[in-house]
Amino acid sequence: MTRQHSAPPGTAPAGPAAPATGWWRDAVIYQIYPRSFADGNEDGTGDLPGIRDRLPHLRDLGVDAVWLSPFYASPQADGGYDVADYRAVDPRFGTLADAEAVFREAHRLGLRVIIDIVPNHCSDHHAWFRRAVAEGPGSVHRERFHFRPGRGRDGELPPNDWESVFGGPAWTRLADGEWYLHLFAPEQPDFNWDHPAVQDEFRSILRFWLDLGVDGFRVDVAHGMVKAPGLPDIGHGEQARLIGSQVLPFFDQDGVHAIYRSWRAILDEYPGERIGVAEAWAPTVERLARYVRPGELHQGFNFHYLNTPWDAGALRTAIDTSLTALGAVGAPATWVLSNHDVVRHRTRLGGGLDRARAATLLMLALPGSAYLYQGEELGLPEVTDLPDEVRQDPSFFRASGQDGLRDGCRVPLPWSGTEPPYGFGGDKPWLPQPAGWAGLTVQAQTGDPTSTLELYRTALALRRSHPGLGAGAAVEWLPAPDGVLAFRRPGGLVCTVNTTDTDVRLALPPVRQLLSSRAPFTAPRDRAVPAAAGPADVRHLPADTTVWWQE
Known part of the structure; x- marks a missing residue:
């Protein structure tokens, strides 16, 4: 059974409005970092025309929506998250007409578009x-x-x-x-959200972009807008982190929820199920779930899961905790492995490409919505050897704070060819690409059944068509040896994950293989199952491998 989603705004035929489908409950959403996706005018910087021209790649990949990081007018002190004008497009990315063209083309291809909104702070040029x-x-x-x-x-x-x-x-x-x-760079002064003018301005900004056809907003630093009364001292010297477990007087204050109730009312006024997504961090998953209660935002990023190590016990705990907390408020879980602020998961998890592919198939088998970051479908690693003179992450130039490695996950994508700029556009991209990426381009991987790109395409096609994937019932855990996860989804879909560095043999109900993260999948002939094990298949599961099975 293929899941049906209502069409994005602008694509539905004339007549009664399409019924609500909750498309966002199991959507696969692809993040585009505009500066590094595709360069349409050959100046070395990605832009909106480049995005528009490459949207067919995302349709063919099989995602449901795209999320665009900021393309607003900005001095780029922090990669566009320092906004000088929330209603204008920065000339390096194009024009407002170019943005509307991206929205239209995405809708024509059946893709929704979510854009960033940055309400905690602006640019000092605002x-x-x-x-x-x-x-x-x-x-x-x-x-x-x-x-x-x-x-x-x-x-x-x-x-x-x-x-x-x-x-x-x-x-x-x-x-x-x-x-x-300024909770971030000095060039990013924080708004005072106790002031009515600030609240009115952002309600107006939301309407401006909704009127132009966007399908929702990813809310940057959604947990940071409201500060504790009196701005009290923290009282300790621990460095504040955007993604951390600290209880702080400037993060996760209860007052943010009134803001999101106001915003939800605006989103609900528009047809097509427009959504709000919180980039929120809270000390507990239960606190995070407050952002997606009925009447607030629709989704919240699951950084607890992103930060979970490649360990079966830790992963099972993160999955169970997330599903329980979000289920209690009727919200879907979200799953993410990489984004523009963290080391790419191929590098961060260790274990190389095999482990990264296994982590992806696990994520895509879980109930809820999944986020992909541009380039992960190509198996891109973190670029760790960028020269200091080309780095642009503001945290790299500070004495302390975040690791300053965000440039390494923002290196422009390789599309084609055997040497830089790999079809990205221009002679010299704004960040240099490694010389060894020829085999990672979209062109090189297309049609190769062992490639990471074709694995993603196959997995997303199965996820869209199989009734046991996407939204729905929580996982049913199956017995498994240490270091292995095994669970059943509706429709007889069974997912097995070997997080260890050795091969294992696993007894399962009678199943056939649908998809393996390891390519090519070569399983040795299985020995007979001991009679005491009952009617089952004994299956070989290689190290760092996820396999989807069908009962």
């Missing part, structure tokens, strides 16, 4: 912040941000002990003596 700085202390525009006098005899000390996620103080002092708050 008109509001520039006016606040120019008007000085007492300006009503400063009330839209967090301006404070400093501590110490002459105000020479920051207003509190908060540190930036990127390292160093979370406060910068202006020449007039006041300090302003």
Whole structure:
């Protein structure tokens, strides 16, 4: 049975509105980092025309939606997450007409489009912040941000002990003596979400893009907009992290939920099931589930799962905890292995490409929605040897903070050819590509049944057609030896995962193989099952391998 999703806005025939389907409950959503996806004007930087031209690749891959990282007007102090104008496209990416063309073409191909919204902070080039700085202390525009006098005899000390996620103080002092708050780079001042003008502005921004046809928003730092009253000291020297388990006065405050209830009301006004996705981190999965309660956002990124090591026991705990917490609020689980802020999972998990492929098939077998990051379908590793002089991640240049490795997962994609720029566009991409990527291009992998690209295409086609994959009942765990996961989904789909570095033999109900993460899959002849084991198949499962079976 093939799952049916309602059509994206702009693709449905005339007549009554399509019934709600909850398409987002089991959607596979592909993240595009625009600067590194495809270059349409040959200047070495990815752009919106390049994205539009390469959308057929995503249709053929088999995803349901694309998520575009920021393409707004920005000085690019933090890869576009420092927004100067939320209603304008940065010229390096194209024009507003180019953005609308991407939305239209995606809808024509049956793909939905989710865009980033960055509400915690803006750029120091934003008109509001520039006016606040120019008007000085007492300006009503400063009330839209967090301006404070400093501590110490002459105000020479920051207003509190908060540190930036990127390292160093979370406060910068202006020449007039006041300090302003920035949880990230100094070029990213935090909005004051207690101010009505800030709330009104973002409701207007949402409507602007919804009117242009976007299908939803990924909310950047969704847990960071509201700060504890009085901006109290943390009281310890532990470095704040965007993805961490700390309880902090500027992350996961209860006040954020009123904002998302307001936003959900706007999303629900529009046809086509527009959605909100929280990039939220909370100390527990239960706290994270609050972001996706009825009447708030639709999905929340599962960073608890992303951070889980390649260990059967840890993975089973993460899966069970996620499904229990999200099921309690009626929300789908989401699963993700890589994105633009973390080391690519082929490198992060260790074990090379075999382990990365196994992790992907496990993720795609779980109930709920899955997120893919551009290039993972090609098996791209993290680029760890970028010269210092080409790096652009702001955290790389700070004394402490995040690892500064985000450039390594943002290297432009290889499309074709045998040497850089591999069909990306231009002679010199904005970050250099490794010389050894010729075998990883889309062109090289297309049609090769052993390639990672064809594994993703096959897996996504099965996921779309098989009634036991995607949304639905939770997993039914089956007996398995240490280091192995085995579970059943509806429709007789059985998934087995060997997280160890040795081959194992596994007794299963009578099954036939649908798909293996290891290519080619060569199983030795199985010995007879001992009579005490009951009617079952004994199957060989190689190290770092996931196999989908059909009973």
